[in-house]
Amino acid sequence: MNSLIIKLQDRLNGLFPGLIVVGTIAAAAGFLSLHYKAPVMLFALLIGIAFNFLATDERCAQGIEFSSKKILRFGVALLGFRVTLDQILGLGANVLLLVPILVLSSIAISWFIAKLMGRRYLFGLLTACAVSICGAAAALAVASVLPNWKDRHRDTLFVVVCVTALSTFAMIAYPILFSVGGFSDVEIGILIGATIHDVAQVVGAGYAVSNETGDVATFIKLLRISMLPFIVIIIALLLKGDDELGTISPKAFPWFALGFALCLIVNSIGFIPQMLTGFLADVSQWFLVFAIAGLGVSTSLKSMMELGGKSIALMVLQTVALLGIAVLAVSTDFI
Template sequence: MPEPTHHPVSTPPSPWMRPLRQRAPGLVLTLVLALAAAWLAQQPWVARWGLSALTLAIVGGIVLGNTVYPALQTRCGMGVDYAKQRLLRLGIILFGLRITLQQMGQVGWSGVLIDVIMLTSTFGLAVWLGRWLRIDGQTAILIGAGSSICGAAAVLATEPVLQARGDKVAVAVATVMVFGTLGMFGYPLLHPWLASLGAGDAAYGVYVGSTVHEVAQVVGAGRAVSETAADHAVITKMIRVMLLAPFLLALSWAVARRGVRVGARAPVVAPITASGPTADASARSRITIPWFALGFVLVALLNSLPLLPAAPRAMLLALDNLLLAMAMGALGLSTHASAIRRAGSRPLALAALLFVWLVLGGGLVNALLGHWGR
């Protein structure tokens, strides 16, 4: 009898390999965008404008998203969404490696108080002015977060709590870029006048760190005066960054209290639901905990202890820059220019009014609490 023929049986891909293959094209695309933005941000002619890799990544993403990406979206969509959601949260957690509790002591409690006052006043003003300008609540909150805390990174961190659409996030990031860049070049021009009021380089640095949008822009505005100004500016800015976590927790609580309905896509963190007598009461008591914000705090606490060697920390910081740039690139790919045009001039007007408050109101708060001329 002839021996039976055995045909090779193809092994189906494992459960974890299938989503990896589906996400790979989009992840590679966002990775290329992030690396290109990082390289461009290091070029001297770009660095002079204080444009970070995050800002350049979203700009590049928007350009591709409105030209060649629609033809690739079917294949790359899953990976782009993964970068926009999961990689973003990991990037925010690692962002805690940029600050330590020891930095707070270098500017004193007056510097911390100035940061708290500027954050709460700027964000509260954004919400109030947003209603006056008839801007939708999510856009006003995103612009307020970016203006009051740490620019594009704060906008990105606020998006999961609100589950806002990509075009609203892109509008908020654009306003941060415009007025943050204006501040980076404008603040050094104010330094001679501030010095005549008794604000030394250290006080000027606290003023810059408590009012300028992006970290890169803070560095530029500080170094334009002196290294002392730059050091105090960066430390004050990092304290503002540390306030991001309690801000997100408070925002999540406020959203739940008002019964705001989230977007159609699935929540990225598990909701805590308290039972109530009615469906409306249950909706108002549902709080979405931004776990990545708690991770951010834990990483900052870990960074405050002499446990992490310099080399691994530097590698993690580089990874964080890459993850955040990939998330920004993914956001840009998902943003249509028509949606930004539909937003109109009102978001820009809101950001302009907040910028005026940061410059004038921030100067007054710093003068009162920063001991200028004493």
């Protein structure tokens, strides 16, 4: 018993300095986001990058790595408290059919675009999932089950930065674009929820049009988020026997994806008070901020910029492809 306590104390002592660094960055990001009305994850990324020199400090390394891996997985699991089965089923049969088709076809087309542009197999899959499902959260979740490759942290951080920037641009441009296109408020809500990558920007864009648009956009986005655990598990299983990519051990199985599904079910049943589910949803958000801050500290800006404009062009093309699929579905009265 004493040896277990000693090991636990040693573990905590090893994690503490890095967690203090990441926690401070997360708190600063939250303060700036509150006062300047910009995405908290973007601030966490930028501040984290500024403290990259701490990634090589032995005192901080363990806590930073813990934040970018373990805390990340808990954050993704707790995302389940942001959506209920009633919300998903209430969207109607056509919408329930549209979103999985949209997500899967977007992933396939996005990966194909990456292949045509000569990008690494794993990088193409990472960008495809980030664009098609739920932005930064999807990038972090998918990256955690992909086999290791050189500059993995750099590539993941680049995707998070790029997808956040694209979401912010879309939040401003898409409501104008869809209104000019003559779509109804409900159709605009469907398009916004189906095409903007991150939740916060979906909410901002939707309610900028109307309350009805905001409600529809949020529900569509939550349905896209509900696809995350299934996609993560499918990716893990598909890569398991791939000799080129390596194998995934039982420890690497995405149990957090099952945790997401469990949280969704618990939230849907109403077993715990709404105040508590709201609190857990907020905890999920802050866990993800911690994870992104940890990734930011782990990756230098110089190495990230080495990816160049070709990678940015890739994610822009993937975003345009997702937009085209969604507009086509709505324009052809699929819904």
